[in-house]
Amino acid sequence: MKLRGWVNSKRELGGIVFIEILPENSLGLVTVVVKKKESPQAWEVAKGVKLGSAILVEGTYPPISLSKRGREFKADKLEVISTPRAPLPVDLTLKTGIHFDTRLRYRYLLLRTKEERALFKIRANVLKIAREFLEKKGFLEVNTPKICGAGAEGGATVFELEYFGRTAYLAQSPQLYKQMLMTGLTKVYEITPYFRAEKHHTTRHLNESWAIDLEMGFIKGMEDVMEVLEELVCHIIEGVRKECEEEIEILGVEIDSPRRPFARLKYDKVLEILNEEGIHIEWGEDLGDAEERALGKVMKNEGYNLYFITHYPWKTKPFYIMKEDGLSRSFDLDYKGLEISSGGQREHRYEELIKNIREKGLNPKDFEFYLEAFKYGMPPHGGWAVGVERLLMKMLNIDNIRETILFPRDIQRLIP
RNA sequence: GCCCGCGUGGUGUAGCCCGGUCAGCAUGGCGGCCUGUCGAGCCGCAGAUCCCGGGUUCAAAUCCCGGCGCGGGCGCCA
Numbered sequence: 183m184k185l186r187g188w189v190n191s192k193r194e195l196g197g198i199v200f201i202e203i204l205p206e207n208s209l210g211l212v213t214v215v216v217k218k219k220e221s222p223q224a225w226e227v228a229k230g231v232k233l234g235s236a237i238l239v240e241g242t243y244p245p246i247s248l249s250k251r252g253r254e255f256k257a258d259k260l261e262v263i264s265t266p267r268a269p270l271p272v273d274l275t276l277k278t279g280i281h282f283d284t285r286l287r288y289r290y291l292l293l294r295t296k297e298e299r300a301l302f303k304i305r306a307n308v309l310k311i312a313r314e315f316l317e318k319k320g321f322l323e324v325n326t327p328k329i330c331g332a333g334a335e336g337g338a339t340v341f342e343l344e345y346f347g348r349t350a351y352l353a354q355s356p357q358l359y360k361q362m363l364m365t366g367l368t369k370v371y372e373i374t375p376y377f378r379a380e381k382h383h384t385t386r387h388l389n390e391s392w393a394i395d396l397e398m399g400f401i402k403g404m405e406d407v408m409e410v411l412e413e414l415v416c417h418i419i420e421g422v423r424k425e426c427e428e429e430i431e432i433l434g435v436e437i438d439s440p441r442r443p444f445a446r447l448k449y450d451k452v453l454e455i456l457n458e459e460g461i462h463i464e465w466g467e468d469l470g471d472a473e474e475r476a477l478g479k480v481m482k483n484e485g486y487n488l489y490f491i492t493h494y495p496w497k498t499k500p501f502y503i504m505k506e507d508g509l510s511r512s513f514d515l516d517y518k519g520l521e522i523s524s525g526g527q528r529e530h531r532y533e534e535l536i537k538n539i540r541e542k543g544l545n546p547k548d549f550e551f552y553l554e555a556f557k558y559g560m561p562p563h564g565g566w567a568v569g570v571e572r573l574l575m576k577m578l579n580i581d582n583i584r585e586t587i588l589f590p591r592d593i594q595r596l597i598p
Numbered sequence: 599g600c601c602c603g604c605g606u607g608g609u610g611u612a613g614c615c616c617g618g619u620c621a622g623c624a625u626g627g628c629g630g631c632c633u634g635u636c637g638a639g640c641c642g643c644a645g646a647u648c649c650c651g652g653g654u655u656c657a658a659a660u661c662c663c664g665g666c667g668c669g670g671g672c673g674c675c676a
Contacts, residue, residue, distance in 0.1 A: 382673085387674095
């Protein structure tokens with residue numbers, strides 16, 4: 183048998199050497215045992231092996247493993263594939279502490295620990311499960327441009343860049359494009375990064391984040407898309423529970439099955455609930471982080487980790503959301519007090535859409551390429567986007583969103 | 599943008615309040631001993647212009663000012 187991995191720790195006792203590795207993509211620690219008497223050549227190599235080396239071990243798993251940490255592996259041959267040219271900047275046995283910043287800086291080295299590896303395996307699984315689910319439901323995966331000619335839809339600030347002498351912007355969302363596709367397809371989704379140029383300093387914002395974005399045509403109302411969202415989120419959570427048992431155990435978290443159907447609270451009702459909690463919000467105001475957290479507590483007591491907040495005042499929502507009596511056909515999905523998704527039914531009627539754009543103080547001229555698509559038989563449609571990092575942080579009880587993405591982009595971090 | 603906190607060998611920290619030893623400890627590194635370690639142990643060695651700049655002082659890691667870096671809160675955030 184052959185094992186490949188990196189040396190995380192080594193203990194030398196005269197004629198016997200113990201080397202701990204986390205083989206390749208596995209989560210199971212292995213203690214390689216090399217004895218002088220039994221394999222003198224391997225012992226010679228083992229003695230000189232440096233922490234952090236990439237090694238190839240040939241040997242067997244003995245019937246009895248005496249090691250307390252990791253399954254024992256008896257080495258017959260040991261080869262150093264790559265020797266570090268400097269001591270490791272971090273302690274991969276995690277005995278010595280590590281600053282958050284250092285951890286992010288050496289993310290790639292931390293992937294040699296089972297904790298960090300488990301996290302990113304779960305992340306990969308979330309996307310895999312989502313893809314499988316949506317494919318099965320008949321959604322088509324699409325890819326829309328991330329370099330865009332039109333500016334903001336209002337709201338979040340966009341990053342500007344120079345594009346052959348013209349100004350271009352990094353996509354703040356695939357929203358407009360996926361809507362345009364509704365004239366030719368009825369069920370699409372995209373797994374994509376978003377770019378937002380906001381200077382926030384919080385544990386729940388990134389300047390580059392990923393989302394699962396979906397849009398559906400010929401809907402009767404927003405409930406149609408809410409159902410898909412609820413199903414997807416449950417599928418992901420249950421899927422992770424089932425497929426990532428080992429990862430979950432390593433991270434030491436408990437992931438609860440969501441109570442279904444998710445609660446559906448109207449904005450007005452949320453204001454009432456908050457009022458009872460002593461938090462007073464003016465009607466028409468959006469919910470802030472403190473309010474969302476307070477609501478999360480209340481809902482938790484009701485047995486809901488996940489719940490929809492619907493019918494926000496239209497003024498808090500973007501122009502493409504359908505208006506109804508001053509309210510909007512929109513919803514947010516909150517997970518443990520944090521918004522992980524928002525969506526709604528879109529305005530598909532050309533004239534109404536133009537009115538909406540004007541009402542938001544935007545110029546319809548700037549949206550011609552988009553509006554054009556609404557001239558030729560645009561069906562009623564709606565959709566949503568789920569923030570991958572936020573879903574992960576709430577599912578795994580992670581405090582800082584930066585932990586959930588390999589190389590986070592925030593106001594100070596552009597490298598690595 | 600505003601506010602709070604932190605910055606000491608590669609890594610993680612003590613010392614800072616109340617200025618005055620070769621800046622202590624752990625881990626990692628190097629060398630040595632050890633055939634069951636597993637936070638291995640034991641002996642020895644090396645490793646820090648105490649984030650940067652300025653100021654106060656006989657004397658600054660320590661006090662003051664400015665800057666930079668990082669964490670967080672508020673704001674911002676379809």
